[in-house]
Amino acid sequence: MASTATFGGRVSDAFWRKPRLLLALLLVPPVLWLGIVYLGSLFALLAQSFFSIDEFSGLINYDFTLKTYGELFRPSNFDILLRTVAMAGAVTLAAAIVAFPIAYYAARYANGRWKVIFYLGVMLPLWSSYLVKVYSWKLILAKEGILNWLFETLHLSWVLQAYLSVPGIGGYSLSVSWTGTFLVFLYVWLPFMILPVQAALERVPSSMLEASGDLGAQPGQTLRYVILPLALPGIIAGSIFTFSLTLGDYIIPQIVGTSARMIGQAVYQFQGTAGNIPLAAAFAVVPILVMGIYLTIARRMGAFDAL
């Protein structure tokens, strides 16, 4: 038995008599840190979105106003919001489509060594340097880069030219087109979609698929009526990442893409060079709101069980 005399023994006794004391000691440091450093900052930011900027002096006017939020609805600003949400939606959809076969194969067919290969095959790109990944696409999409070279070598340059001349998605070259931005987003966030989908699919017992086949379903019908519904929470969980990360990114569209801005760039520029912190804060509130709505829906659909 433990000696009563030691300090540790006495503190331990106190923990046993008051279990809440132990719990409080465990919780206080992380909650204080996150509460002060993170939530404190977040609220400071939110508060600033209710201030406005004096257009003549450029100084911040600390009176409560919704004027700054009103500015979001100016056409030039509202376009930024629409463009960003549309891009996030497109990236999420594409990621789900590309991720599904990988996740499905890894969950259902990969065994032993292949399981490890698939796992690391997703984890390594996931954890590789974000900037390096973006950089690699700068290399790929460059006018003198590998993609153009490939089209030329195959005598298919006319296809690329025809594609680039499509307004909206095309441009002078891939590296300054929306298609380029879209590809990089898809590439960088794809692993975030694969993992939850795979986790969701791994929870589907194979007996369930056999039951479906046993009841007369064709493989396509099993996919449509059994596998997809069961994978849906995983897809939604993954979409939380792809959607949120695209909404807030300002580096990818800055490096690969057109001059039209996305939310992240607007926030960055308004708080930096323009010095308009209230408007930057108002812009930053948009992704928070969008994600808030998104998370509420996702929670209803059971996406958090797949995390």
Next chain:
Amino acid sequence: MHYKASLGLKIAAAAGLLFLHLPIMLIFVYAFTTEDKSYQWPPPGLTLKWFAVTWNRPDVWTALGLSLRVAAISTAVAMVLGTLCAAAVARSRFFGRETVSLLVILPIALPGIITGISLRSAFNLVDIPFSFWTIVLGHATFCIVVVYNNAVARFRRTSGSLVEASLDLGATYFQTLRFVILPNIATALLAGGMLAFALSFDEVIVTTFTAGQQQTLPIWMLEELVRPRQRPVTNVVAMVVVLVTFLPIVGAYYLTRGTETVAGQGK
């Protein structure tokens, strides 16, 4: 029973994996190219000289040093805070438990730019000058969740009666921590720490808001991406960064192998 995968599925899965890996492999080729003015493909020739050039660049070393120090301190802080939080959440039910897990996840659930600009405006508000410590403050905040996720998964798997068995056999809470809890969660903590380190080492979005004039390695790279000046050096740095981040990932995988399927979930 095991069905064979259809050819279409195999091709789609393989194409997806290739899509994930080819771009990174391309970096490895570019690190050896003799071309230094453009991103020309195929490379006109191969050389090793850029490794020597990069080696002799003090700005790269300074940035690397800062990144390593930031990652080390942030990881240490995140490991303490994340483990405490995981222990509290996994071991007991209390009012507000859900809120605490949400609080931990929020810094990565919300876009990095929001964390960044929030911290920056808070630093301005209370007049904290940018420094090494402002970077650490930001990094530790979003690293907590990685350690937390790994630790919470292990705590849940570790039978709660182990702690009771230890108390029953005469060990105080502190002895139980030392002889039972720590040995059982050590690998999960190490894995979480490695991933946190990788996350911090790579982070750029929050850092641009909290770094002031200092350059971490990602910030150095970002400058190069926006205004390319020394393409060959950037190529070499990019390759080295890829190799360096592979180590903790593979290490973390082997540490948690067979215990949790998705150790790196929720980067």
Next chain:
Amino acid sequence: MASAVKFEATSRFFGDTRAVDDVTLEIEEGEFFAMLGPSGSGKTTCLRLIAGFERPSQGRVHIFGQDATNTPPYRRPVNTVFQDYALFPHLNVQDNVAYGLMIARVPKAERHHAADEALDLVALGGFSKRKPSELSGGQRQRVALARALVNKPKVLLLDEPLGALDLKLREQMQGELKSLQRQLGITFVFVTHDQGEALSMADRVAVFNNGKVQQVDSPLVLYDSPKTPFVADFVGSSNVLPVEMVQRLIGVAKLASLRPENIRLAEDGLVGTVESQAFLGAATRLEVAVDGARISVLLPKGAELPNDGSEVHLAWDADALNLLEATNG
């Protein structure tokens, strides 16, 4: 005999649930004591109150005359064999068994020696260097037993220790536990939901229901003279005759229990109709409807069996009818 464990009006509430509700109970030194009841009856919480994993919401717990209410588990002369064994996965068998001695700062060579002796006691000599994950369920159970016994506790607590074992192993372990207890003379407190296990092993049994102790008695008394309808039904599935029927039969307005095997078919007696019958091997059980109540009758193999739907007369010896004290469960 001195009391090993004493509950004094002890209660444990979890929110609105009264897991243990005003229990007063005395366990004597050196006895093999079983706490029997269905899941959620409070028996396991009682065990955890003795171990110190739970603290009473009201009342007190004494261990060997000392008030242990405010004593943490690591200061109680009590050790536990857990239902899931709770072996430390990072330690080998020897270090698992020696854990308590290590905490008590017994030198390494000495504690390893003691651990090996304890392992010999549970017939696991030579398994010292294995990891718990390399053992079978039955072997893990023995390690858990050795790990508790090596500390020479004054009371050994066993929480459904045989629950995870298969039938054959369980019967073997019942015998071994019993003889181990005789050999060591330690007080064993044993939690189980299996009435057969409790009756065959324990010196005395406490039957729990809804957080309350229904009856504490020796297996024989418990079996023959249950005091409440719950005990009558839970221990050996006695018939509980309704008050009106008992009134009519013997003129006392009380519930009574009647064991199925004590009833025989006779020329006259209580009239009923056979509803169904089931062949059980050594006996056949008849379900007989009598005045809206249903009475089970156990007929030994070889007895003449009536047809379903036929009218029978039930008879029994006068002392087979056991009047219950309580009128409800």
